[in-house]
Amino acid sequence: MSFRMVRYLVSTLIATGALSAVSPAAFAEEKSYTVNAPDGVALAVQESGNPDGPAVVLIHGLLGSRLNWDAQVKSARLKGYRLITYDMRGHGRSGKPTNADAYTDGRRWADDLATVIETSHARKPVLVGWSLGGAVISNYLAAYGDGKIAGAVYVDGVIELTPEQIVAHPDVYRDMTSADLKTHLDGERTFLSLCFDTQPDKVTFERLLANAAMASWDMQAAVQSMSVAAADGLGQAHVPVLLIYGARDALVKAQPAIARARQINPNLRSVLYAKSGHAPFIEEPKRFDNDLGAFVDSVSNK
Template sequence: MQTVSRIVTSADGCQLYAEAAGNRDQPAILFIPGASTALSWWRKQFDHLSDTFYCVRFDLRGNGASDKPSDPAAYQESKRWADDVAAIISAFELNKPTVCAWSYGGYALGDYLQHYGQTNLSGLVIADSGAQLNTDQSKDLVHEAFGQLVGKLFSPTITAYREGVEDVFKSLTLRPVEDRDKTDFHGASFLMAPSTWQAMFGRMIDHTEDFRRVSLPTLVAYGQQDPIFTPLAAEQLREIIPHAQVSSYPCAHAPFYECAERFNMELVQFMNASFSH
């Protein structure tokens, strides 16, 4: 299936790189990646699902091929992340898409729900993410080792920063990424500057009430050996969204990549069930 790329301008002028594949008349899925990654991490979904669904993905601000503003406020204000998601939905004329958000992308989804609500969406798929960051409760949601690692990523010293990026990259999967993806994924992980790490991970996030208001079909997926989010993050989302389905995978931080066949099957089942109602 042919992939179409375009630049989408968000409300504050930040230009976001995005791609789409599939039939526009089919149900849409909007894929949001995490920090220090790129939209290409969703390759296995685009390769296998774009014949059935209209698939759209984009690089977060400060990441991949999207703009990288130097102003910390560009990453610390919730409305900007919400506007990014809204801009992608508008630019591709997505009709009530299902949003599939991974890691930090889950925070961007929470930002969208906070400022725009759920009216224009059909469902949520949340992969290895959480509802909170830098709150008292969030200390139990993120592994202590990752919290220590983030200190390296804040460092202006290139050696420490490089070590931190390498450590994060290696932790995303239990097994090395496939050869065809290695250069793309690895290169993308170095495109996020230390100042951007500081701004993104320095903000206080609490989307508990935003997710609690969700009545849409919801699927929470997480890796049993995720070195970033603890299983408590998925459990908290289940408590906040009682009707959510929860699916655990024998992998690290990227179940949609390491266990792609199962993830895609469950995503298709989720989509079919959502649109049958």
């Protein structure tokens, strides 16, 4: 079809009102760019959805990248929002420093998130952190406060790295940092499997496994000692906070984590997905997208 014909058809549809019900978000193009954290680490950032809609920053977990949020980026329910994803340090297409303190210092992860918010010019975004991403939100709140955000969602988020809240898998974490390549990759495969009670389809799992293999070995060894300022961060948040956890989580102990978070911040709200494991946004995407959309709407209208 020629460009002239396409232009004619679009003009005709506009004239007849056939496009009047279509959201501008339907025409938004994805864009990718790179920003630099204060310590020089390059961060790969991506945007999709409606550039004029409420901003949502989606923060993945350990061994992930923006690809973890693929269902949300493609979700019809969330197309009206400005969805901002980024690959955290040591992951995906972002920089992978080799020094341990680049990962153990929780402030650096907080600075990364602050840099993404500032350089994207996101106005009062909702922060959504999965697993390790929850710890990043807490560290951000401790360092920067909640004045520039509208709310926060912890998705099976790490509240604190304690035995009371984290399921012990010493063999898995040992294998993930093994110098032997086969052992390392097998450890990552096992870790990824533990993320789901209902396993994703083969293509999705293989893509996420390849995604995991891109993660820095240095990061995987160091991040287990990452500082998490839960009391100073989550505990000081005055904006609305929602916790979404899978009841069948094999990595984070859902009930103890929720109980501890509520002890730190009694005003938060929690939802437990009875049929999900560690990744409810992948295991029950429609329900998750509806819950996230409702939360964003509620805080964006204030």
